[in-house]
Amino acid sequence: MLKTKPHINFDNSYSRLPGQFYTRQNPVPVSAPSLIRVNHALAEKLGIDPIWLESEEGIATVTGNKVPVGGDPIATVYAGHQFGGWSPQLGDGRAILLGEILDKENQRYDFQLKGSGPTPYSRGGDGRASLGPILREYIVSEAMAAFHIPTTRILAAAATGDHVYRQNILPGAILVRIAKSHIRIGTFEFFSSRNDQESLRILTDHVIQRHYPEAAKHENPVLAMLDAVIENQAHLISSWQQIGFIHGVMNTDNVLLSGETIDYGPCAFMDEYHPETVFSSIDRNGRYAYENQPAIGRWNLIQLAQVLIPLLDKDPEKATELAQESIIKYISLLTKSYQNGMTLKLGICNAMTDDIKLIKDLLDIMAEDKMDYTLTFRYLSDLAGDDTGKGVGNLVTLSEKFSSWLDRWRKRLVLDAQTSIQRQARMYAKNPVFIPRNHLIEEIIQAAVEDGDFHPFHQLVDILNHPFEYKSALKKYALAPRPEQVVHETFCGT
Ligand code: AMP
Ligand code: MG
Secondary structure, rough: OOOOOOOOOOOOHHOOOOOHHHEEOOOOOOOOOOEEOOOOOHHHOOOOHHHHHOOOHHHHHOOOOOOOOOOOOOOOOOOOOEEEEEEOOOOOOOOOEEEEHHHHHHHEEEEEOOOOOOOOOOOOOOOEEHHHHHHHHHHHHHHHHHHOOOEOOOEEEEEEEEEEEEOOOOEEEEEEEOOOOEEEHHHHHHHHOOOHHHHHHHHHHHHHHHHOOOHOOOOOHHHHHHHHHHHHHHHHHHHHHHEEEOOOOHHHHHHHHOEOOOOOOOEEEOOOOOOOOEEEEEOOOOOHHHHHHHHHHHHHHHHHHHHHHHHHHHHHHHHHHHHHHHHOOOOOHHHHHHHHHHHHHHHOOOOOHHHHHHHHHHHHHHHHHHHHHHHHHHHHHOOOOOOOOOOOOOOOOHHHHHHHHHHHHHHHHHHOOHHHHHHHHHHHHOOOOOOOOOOHHHHHHHHHHHOOOOOOHHHHHHHHOOOOOHHHHHHHHHHOOOOHOOOOOOOOOO
């Protein structure tokens, strides 16, 4: 008999782990699936035919109405510290891991449906997602990828034809999330809190093999894994700080061992720069404010380090010492990465000690004069080369203090060994002009939810695919919000 090639080349490793890591669970079918968008570039990278994904069978797969050949659907279990409080039992309450795929470079990725119906971990929730948060996650995660920030990705989004009941009745939607894995600090915490050392060992081995194979060669592989996770988090959070991204819900169940950003619920990009900015409607105390993110990252890593202590050394005292030594490295890694990144944003490639003050003074002026974070750095990029009048100069307001800071910056640039053409090209590649601004996201959600018009969504996705390339015709997408457009709160995706 002729066997046809499967459309998705699954190779599932997590569902081959023992049963305590998940529950086998099929997605619950939806009534009238209709495709919103397939991410063609990502599909091709993953070796999946995007045209097939747009077919009836592809849409049925994306929405959970059909389990594809080779899929082995599971809901995974985890726990977590949410806003500092301990939640002993979480898990995929509205997500199903259909399986894993290997891309053309043999990199393994989870193929996960989000919004796919109740699971044993739904804790009374409906397991569904509404259209707004699905569009939001699509836009923000794909923008993060375009900024070269490690992130989960979106392969496709579809409407379900069903309603979800929140404060209002809303259209339901589903997305396919791609991640190097969905293993979280909270996954480790789940087994540790039950004193299940065997599972902890299995999970650690899995993570080493999957994400940190070079750690396996180290004399203490668990320590090498912890160090690598710490280094990845330091770089990740540094990159959020540099771009002005506020995650909003940095709970330990939202920290991936792979070092990718996950959970685009209450997140936002800053418009006006202010270090104390908070957007999340549920973050009443500002625990996850912009300026707190580096420290919260450390807090989360300490939870991981603590859980790993029994695996770090037979002698608990020695193990604790090792864990502490690793954690200590985090802040200096992050600071170094942040300072490097910020000097590059200013167009300086051979950093000098005084540059830290130059950056700090600029940020202070920006905060005081309520300057737009993104446009200020983009404007500096315009100024670094010949002023052709095609930049964003007409979109920013300049203060006196900023103008005198510019003199200092120009003097500093003279000492830097780059031609102005090189410098400007590097600054343009480092300072995006388009970011997923909240008011733009709100606009596209409103058009989709209220009028069924997805055109603005597609347009925004397309623009954010090229966030470093300014065209004055797209000025509307670069502009900071007018006072009446400012969004003060974002809501988590439930
Ligand atoms: P999140 O805020 O997305 O990090 O979710 C926190 C926990 O709540 C996770 O265990 C989710 O699976 C669960 N959860 C969130 N929304 C829903 C929902 N609509 N139905 C069931 N579980 C949910
Ligand atoms: Mg989450």
